[in-house]
Amino acid sequence: MSMIEFHNVEKYYGDFHALHNINLTIEAGETVVLIGPSGSGKSTLIRSINGLEQIREGQLIVNGQDLADPKTDINRIRKNVGMVFQHFNLYANKSVLENIMLAPRIVLHRKEDENKKIAMEMLDRVGLADQATKMPAQLSGGQKQRIAIARSLAMRPKCLLFDEPTSALDPEMVDDVLNIMKTIARDSSMTSLVVTHEMGFAREVANRVIFMADGRIVEDDSKDKFFNGEPTNERARQFLSKILH
Numbered sequence: 586m587s588m589i590e591f592h593n594v595e596k597y598y599g600d601f602h603a604l605h606n607i608n609l610t611i612e613a614g615e616t617v618v619l620i621g622p623s624g625s626g627k628s629t630l631i632r633s634i635n636g637l638e639q640i641r642e643g644q645l646i647v648n649g650q651d652l653a654d655p656k657t658d659i660n661r662i663r664k665n666v667g668m669v670f671q672h673f674n675l676y677a678n679k680s681v682l683e684n685i686m687l688a689p690r691i692v693l694h695r696k697e698d699e700n701k702k703i704a705m706e707m708l709d710r711v712g713l714a715d716q717a718t719k720m721p722a723q724l725s726g727g728q729k730q731r732i733a734i735a736r737s738l739a740m741r742p743k744c745l746l747f748d749e750p751t752s753a754l755d756p757e758m759v760d761d762v763l764n765i766m767k768t769i770a771r772d773s774s775m776t777s778l779v780v781t782h783e784m785g786f787a788r789e790v791a792n793r794v795i796f797m798a799d800g801r802i803v804e805d806d807s808k809d810k811f812f813n814g815e816p817t818n819e820r821a822r823q824f825l826s827k828i829l830h
C-alpha cells in the first residue's frame with residue numbers, strides 16, 4: 586500500500602482553481618521535496634493530505650483511507666500524519682514538555698509515565714532535553730521549531746509533512762533544524778514530504794523532487810535527475826538555475 590495517492594485531484598478556493606489534476610503517489614519511506622514559485626500550490630497540496638484543505642474532485646488516499654469518503658475519520662489520518670508548520674504553532678501557555686505530551690495523552694490515551702518517557706526521548710533526539718520545563722516564549726525560533734518536530738515525532742507518525750519549516754528562522758538556526766530533518770529523512774520507516782527552498786537539504790536526502798507551477802505538478806524527478814540532469818520543464822530549469830546561482 587502506498588502512503589499517499591492523489592488521483593486527478595482538483596482544489597478550489599471559491600472560484601480560484603488552486604490545484605489542477607494532481608496525480609502523485611508517494612511510497613512509505615520516501616523523502617519527497619516539493620518546490621516551486623510562490624503561489625504555485627505547494628502549501629495547498631501538502632495541507633490537503635491531512636485534511637486542512639478539502640479537495641473538490643478526484644481521490645486522495647492517505648494511509649489507505651480515502652479523504653473524500655464521509656466515513657473516513659480525519660483524526661485517524663492525523664494520528665499517522667504529523668505536520669510541522671513555518672510558524673511552529675506551539676501552545677504558548679504550556680511548557681515544552683506539556684506541548685509534547687498533550688496530543689499523545691488526548692488522542693492516543695498514552696499512559697502518563699510512558700508519555701513522559703517518550704516525550705523526553707524525543708526532546709533528547711532534537712537536542713533539547715534540558716529545555717523541558719521552559720515556556721515557548723523563552724526559546725529561540727530554532728529551538729521552537731525543534732520542539733515542534735519533537736511534538737510531531739512523539740505521536741510516532743508514519744508520515745511527516747513539513748511546510749517551509751526553516752523559512753521563519755534566523756539564518757544561524759536553520760542548520761540545527763535541517764540536521765534533525767535529515768535524520769528523520771534517513772529513517773526508512775518514515776515518509777516525509779517537505780516544502781522547502783533549502784536545496785542543500787533536497788540534494789542530500791531527498792529521493793524525489795517535485796516542481797509545481799500554477800497549481801500543477803510539472804516535474805517529478807529522482808533527485809539525481811533533477812539536480813544532475815536538466816529538468817524537462819522549462820520553468821523548473823529556470824527556477825533551478827536561479828536558486829543554484
Ligand SMILES: Nc1ncnc2c1ncn2[C@@H]1O[C@H](COP(=O)(O)OP(=O)(O)OP(=O)(O)O)[C@@H](O)[C@H]1O
Pocket residue numbers: 598601603621622623624625626627628629630
Ligand atoms: N485560503 C485561501 N483562500 C483563497 N486563496 C488561497 C487560500 N490559500 C491559498 N490561496 C491561493 O492559492 C494559491 C496557492 O497558494 P499556496 O499557499 O498553496 O502556494 P505556495 O506554493 O505554498 O506559495 P508560497 O511559497 O508563497 O507559500 C495562491 O494563489 C494563493 O493566493
